[in-house]
Amino acid sequence: MNDARVVHQKQVGVALVLIAIFFISFASSGCQPGAPQATEAAPTSTLSPTAGENLATAPSLTQTPDPLTESQPTLGIFDPPGVDPATEIPPALTGLDLSDEILVWMLLGSDTEPPFTGRTQAIHLLFIHPRFSKASLVSIPGNLYVYIPGYTMQRLNTAYAIGGIDTLRDTLAYNFGIKPSRFVLAHPGDLQWLVDDLDTVNLTVFYPIPQFCGGIRAGLVQMDGPLALCYASYIDGMDEVDRMQRQQQLLRVIFRKLTVEGYVTRLPLLYASYEGWIKTDLSLEELLGYIPLSLRLADPDRISYYMIGWDALTIWEVPGYSQAKVFLPDRDVIRQTLQQAIDDVTIPGPLTNQVQTLEAQLTEMVYQTRQPTATGTPTQTGTPTPIPEATATGNTPTPYPSDYPPSYPPRYP
8 A cells, every 4th residue: 555655656756746836737648549430629719819719611722832942941959850751841930029027838738648658649839038927838639740950841749759858948949949948758648637636627518529449528527637637638630729729628627627626736746656657847846936926826717828830831742652741831820810919928017816815715725734633542441540741642743634644545557
């Protein structure tokens, strides 16, 4: 049972590390049928400013892009291709106005459990303005066909598998004009354990998914870990836009639940117990320093949500026998979307009284964990007499609530 507790602490710890820095990235493994028939989930204006498109109206390519020519664009500081690309390499994207005050992080979800390296099927850019307590999240489809410096034109979700986090950083810098300073990489099991530790989440499903995930009906649905993972990772054909909307919906529900219920009080213990599972270059000291900011971001309308949607994508079949389909990007639309996400965090706004409430709740939780907790009741025989202090038991102070940690069955990995 103790082994089960240690395993559980490690899984929940990494997920809470992510939430303490505002978000968790979602893995996208499983639930990806070859020819799905399920109806796509309904996009809503509250999920993304770019919502509203659907797969039926997605643009289709009518002609093949120009083949590779001897005249390639100047790559500047980026490495030249090591493999002939299937289409011409575009120039590096530039022109974004990004203040030095704004932090840029990337939140990634792998489709493979550790220690193996897989594709990053969930890719989110997070812009944070600490002074204004504002943030923007931009979701990017993994099937976007981009230039991977030093390699060739390929799907964005392969960059990490090809060359690690540095290659992915360079890929984002070349194709989006942004080089993230911090990263967090999560795995499928991390999300499952987080939702189970939160005792399920409630999500509004706009359209049912009857054929997969055991069947998900429309309406308010209570989801445990495995169901939430399937809901966030299921993809209908090439409709990554719909999947990104569902990921953002789940992300918002989890973030709100965690910030309101004060799970960040356990951050030091959970961080120490989980090192080696989630990959990140954020230290514990940094995470603790961001807890006040996470509470301010839980205030209404402090976070904006965007995605690279159908207005920026064209489906294209890669030449060759594979008949693989990818997304060709509209770089002008992508530049506009990124700039709007950046501009949103530079607009200051007043905080509501909710922040003070959350801070008071968190302070009370920390205070309670430091109080002595009775762990036993002295027994008396014969004439009731006070038990001498030297023989009394059950007054040993403990740094955690009396019911922590609870007993959990071994479930992961």
